[in-house]
Amino acid sequence: MNRKQLVKQIFDKKTFLCVGLDVDLTKIPQHLLKADDPIFAFNKAIIDATAPYCVAYKPNLAFYECYGLKGMAAFEKTVDYLKTTYPHHFIIADAKRGDIGNTSRMYARTFFQEYDLDALTVAPYMGEDSIKPFLEYDRKWVVLLALTSNKGSHDFQLTTAENGRQLFEHVLLRSLEWGNKENMMYVVGATQGKMFQAVRKIVPEHFLLVPGVGAQGGSLQEVCKYGMTQDCGLLVNSSRGIIYASQGYDFAEKAAESAKALQQEMAIELLR
Amino acid sequence: MNRKQLVKQIFDKKTFLCVGLDVDLTKIPQHLLKADDPIFAFNKAIIDATAPYCVAYKPNLAFYECYGLKGMAAFEKTVDYLKTTYPHHFIIADAKRGDIGNTSRMYARTFFQEYDLDALTVAPYMGEDSIKPFLEYDRKWVVLLALTSNKGSHDFQLTTAENGRQLFEHVLLRSLEWGNKENMMYVVGATQGKMFQAVRKIVPEHFLLVPGVGAQGGSLQEVCKYGMTQDCGLLVNSSRGIIYASQGYDFAEKAAESAKALQQEMAIELLR
Numbered sequence: 218m219n220r221k222q223l224v225k226q227i228f229d230k231k232t233f234l235c236v237g238l239d240v241d242l243t244k245i246p247q248h249l250l251k252a253d254d255p256i257f258a259f260n261k262a263i264i265d266a267t268a269p270y271c272v273a274y275k276p277n278l279a280f281y282e283c284y285g286l287k288g289m290a291a292f293e294k295t296v297d298y299l300k301t302t303y304p305h306h307f308i309i310a311d312a313k314r315g316d317i318g319n320t321s322r323m324y325a326r327t328f329f330q331e332y333d334l335d336a337l338t339v340a341p342y343m344g345e346d347s348i349k350p351f352l353e354y355d356r357k358w359v360v361l362l363a364l365t366s367n368k369g370s371h372d373f374q375l376t377t378a379e380n381g382r383q384l385f386e387h388v389l390l391r392s393l394e395w396g397n398k399e400n401m402m403y404v405v406g407a408t409q410g411k412m413f414q415a416v417r418k419i420v421p422e423h424f425l426l427v428p429g430v431g432a433q434g435g436s437l438q439e440v441c442k443y444g445m446t447q448d449c450g451l452l453v454n455s456s457r458g459i460i461y462a463s464q465g466y467d468f469a470e471k472a473a474e475s476a477k478a479l480q481q482e483m484a485i486e487l488l489r
Numbered sequence: 490m491n492r493k494q495l496v497k498q499i500f501d502k503k504t505f506l507c508v509g510l511d512v513d514l515t516k517i518p519q520h521l522l523k524a525d526d527p528i529f530a531f532n533k534a535i536i537d538a539t540a541p542y543c544v545a546y547k548p549n550l551a552f553y554e555c556y557g558l559k560g561m562a563a564f565e566k567t568v569d570y571l572k573t574t575y576p577h578h579f580i581i582a583d584a585k586r587g588d589i590g591n592t593s594r595m596y597a598r599t600f601f602q603e604y605d606l607d608a609l610t611v612a613p614y615m616g617e618d619s620i621k622p623f624l625e626y627d628r629k630w631v632v633l634l635a636l637t638s639n640k641g642s643h644d645f646q647l648t649t650a651e652n653g654r655q656l657f658e659h660v661l662l663r664s665l666e667w668g669n670k671e672n673m674m675y676v677v678g679a680t681q682g683k684m685f686q687a688v689r690k691i692v693p694e695h696f697l698l699v700p701g702v703g704a705q706g707g708s709l710q711e712v713c714k715y716g717m718t719q720d721c722g723l724l725v726n727s728s729r730g731i732i733y734a735s736q737g738y739d740f741a742e743k744a745a746e747s748a749k750a751l752q753q754e755m756a757i758e759l760l761r
Contacts, residue, residue, distance in 0.1 A: 279595040289561055313588050317639040323551040340612045342634055344641020362614055367589040369616025372663055377651045391644055
């Protein structure tokens, strides 16, 4: 999906919600464990319930890999289901990959060619040749880690260099030499509050993928105040707050309610 | 495997070679493509041929994931084969993972519990809570990216902070607060030459996993001169130089020759 199509979806549906599909078998309704493929059964119900209220889905690979081949089969089925049933939803593989050039090329092939997903999260530590192979695909996106939502973001990302720039600013600036607002987004955690202003000084128009609203404590209003652009420029992710809204038979219904509540807040933000 | 056992293997076998299992179906002998599982057929032959000359194997997950479920099945078979046939070899999953705490916990479970591997490469960008979950397992190792072998290592890892420290030095120093020489190693590329001195100033005794000898141009002698410790402290990896030494019917024989040549150089270094 290209930028124009994504922006159109956002304004047509009045939402910039991304639903994180982080499926943990210990947290899903226990009656689903009897299904042939509990992970897929859960995902399918969550997707059908939330699709009207979101523009993107973000399966987190860790939660599929940990169940071995069965987990990866459930991942593939989920992706297939999304692509055939909801072809206008943007799909982000949250995998935080990044390796030397020839290895990153293999990862790019996996996620952009084999699975044909829209975007992949990538870690910047290894620099240019670890990121560029992902930028060679048309209408595919790198979502580069910039300023993450966790406490550990303070360890290195906020280190100040000799030139006065913090590491995440250096990452943003360098990455502008590799990609552009049509093929690169950045992860900026909702928990970072006013730091969105520093991010927007360097990347005023790029899309930001924003985790950390909900379970991690970030505020949607603050994110929008400091991060929103004319064509929105935000994909705000919620995982646990939506998919585990209930652990009973009404899980899909409650997930829809949670997603709808966020969508309604987002509709207001889009009108400001 | 714990540190003492690893060191014993190194001195008993007079080698600190790690063989990288980066299987690319376009590069393996074409007659293997007829096998039921060409990736596993290739790995099994390479492992049997090189086991006497190395102490560790490092499958790179990118090269398995890119073949989807078949690739991951080949990865599992390779790991099973290693664990049952060569239980004294140290196995490193080269996956460069790292995410917020609850996600890193899932990755740790996958690689240390499900697959029961010895070590996993981890990227430091997201800081403490992205790394600590991997350190909660007994006799398992985090191999943290410090100073990688690729050109992109210059983009961020060598950035100098206000306090005069380069980012990789800051990563080393911070990580000493989380792990120790019994559960943490560092990736330092063979191409970094004299920079090994700067690394050793901060981590004089930790094991270093050293890629970049061979195809990437690093020198074994230089690595040993600046990086070796009293109990070796090095695992030097070679992937392409060994596994693709020949693409004909003699591929396993040639892989053994390449591995043996490196082992013999290593035996000399261990005697210095």
